Amino acid sequence: MYGAGGGPDCRGAGVGTGGLKSAQRRMTHLTRVQADFQQYLLRGDTGIERHVVGTDRVPIGTRLEIYGGGYGARLTEALETNFPVLAQLLGEVDFAELASAYIRAHDSTFASIRYYGGALADFLAQDPAYADIPLLAELARWEWVMTETFDAADAPALEASALGGIAPEEWAELRFQWHPSIRRVQLRWNVPQIWKALTGQAERPEPRLTAEAEQWLLWRKDLEIFFRSLPPSEAAALDAARTGSSFGELCELLCTWVDEAAAPAHAAGFLREWLQSGLIVGRAATS
Secondary structure, rough: OOOOOEEEEEOOOOOOOOHHHHHHHHHHHHHHHHHHHHHHHHHOOOOOHHOOOOOOOOOOHHHHHHHHHHHHHHHHHHHHHHOHHHHHHHOOHHHHHHHHHHHHHHHOOOOHHOOOOHHHHHHHHHOOEEEEEEHHHHHHHHHHHHHHHOOOOOOOOOOOOHOOOOOOOHHHOOEEEEEEEOEEEEEOOOOHHHHHHHHHHOOOOOOOOEEEEEEEEEEEEEEEEEEEEOHHHHHHHHHHHOOOOHHHHHHHHHHHOOOOOOHHHHHHHHHHHHHHHHHEEEEEOOO
């Protein structure tokens, strides 16, 4: 609109009450369509069908299945990527059934489906269809921890020579900083051996339940993941050291397994192994 003088007349140029209400109605409708579509993808709800136009050639159900089937397929692929040995052990049909059940119970809450599947171990341990086979839950937990180990940040390892100049009286208060990739897991089944056999195309060992839970350590060097079992004394010492215990406190802790005179040498042996493995990345400030 232009005024009598030829310039623009801004009176009434804005969105009027009717226009604003129309825009609000359109936004409300869009929100409802999006919500219905999400519920179709996640739960299979059919409310979205009233917003979709079908034809004789391509009916509504076919149009929706293009998206619904694609959503489930992508999440199934993500689970197979994160749990390749579990998928191999179960076989294509049984793994697809597991994936469908997990997808129904757990929505994808991450921007990247790389991180989808973090609750699969708990799902396998609790779901009645799988809880009677605890090996599956432990295998899922192992594979997820390996994913975390691989994805963790990197850090340069501390050289053993860096400790050479520490005065004897300072050792009792010595604390360390640890590599971000370190993970610890406790297992009752011979899952690492099964995983190693299947990834190496070797003969798979029979599932075996250990008399007591075994402690395992995982870490990464460059792009390679390493793991090994830990004796109870080293597991306790490592856990304590990673939560801030000093070298002197580790010696006291190890008196549970060895006599007081042998504890410092025992702790020093663990420390040497941790340094050689690249687990320690620096000295921490003393408290």
